[in-house]
């Protein structure tokens with residue numbers, strides 16, 4: 001009897017000290033003390049060792065012990081239950097959420113993506129190359145040997161440490177890199193940043209961006225060039241825009257042309273954008289010069305191709321109504337954040 005009293009007292013203390021912060025811990029209590037293999041059951045089993053004359057007293061003690069365990073369990077359950085109830089009352093579902101500051105794509109990137117996605121639908125893939133180029137890729141291979149007068153057309157930045165290096169003046173250098181790989185046919189777009197030594201103003205900058213394109217296969221003709229660019233113009237500026245080609249000169253293409261579209265601002269009647277001519281020049285193009293193909297180990301008897309190149313800033317200025325080229329490179333957040341919702 002004395003032993004039983006001791007055991008009960010110890011367990012009662014243990015139960016009183018038992019704390020639970022969540023339902024799982026309250027359940028741990030239930031399993032430990034009130035479960036089918038729990039302590040209360042085990043202590044009740046001690047009844048059989050109690051002499052007959054003390055059985056009544058022991059029975060009362062054990063019943064009281066069981067009730068104690070049950071009460072403690074109830075307390076613990078209430079404690080963890082009321083805690084989650086408090087948490088719930090602290091959540092105000094009507095509060096507006098935290099707004100995160102939204103980033104935006106740069107307008108030049110937006111315009112590049114537009115241009116690229118149109119040609120991608122025709123099966124053109126994207127290629128990139130280094131911005132510091134050697135003379136061969138920027139000039140030599142493009143049929144501009146040393147001292148060729150056309151090198152002056154593009155005011156080149158030279159790298160002081162190495163006279164053979166330039167900041168690329170066009171992404172045509174990437175066309176050479178693609179052709180040199182020797183995998184034909186080629187249907188590639190070359191978007192990227194280019195550098196020319198020009199005075200910085202609202203209308204010109206010492207770096208800007210281009211997308212060039214190259215298509216090389218057997219039997220590629222000027223008709224393919226025109227149809228590809230017609231498709232581009234229709235997708236980019238709408239189906240009512242008119243197109244015209246003017247003969248031009250690039251050392252790396254023959255024949256060469258410049259392509260104009262009827263002014264999409266005034267519709268051709270004459271405005272500031274088209275300088276009252278009704279036409280806006282958008283790109284240069286032509287059939288890849290046989291010398292360029294030979295320079296890249298492509299047989300000009302077997303293969304032919306066309307190439308084109310356009311600036312990104314000008315169409316971006318027209319589309320987004322930007323009147324100063326410098327805004328594109330100053331990274332003024334007040335300017336950039338206006339493009340948060342643009343696509």
Ligand code: PHE
Pocket residue numbers: 169170171172212250253284285286307308309310
């Ligand atoms: N590389 C020329 C430029 O930067 C553009 C061009 C590319 C023209 C391909 C014709 C063919 O001005």
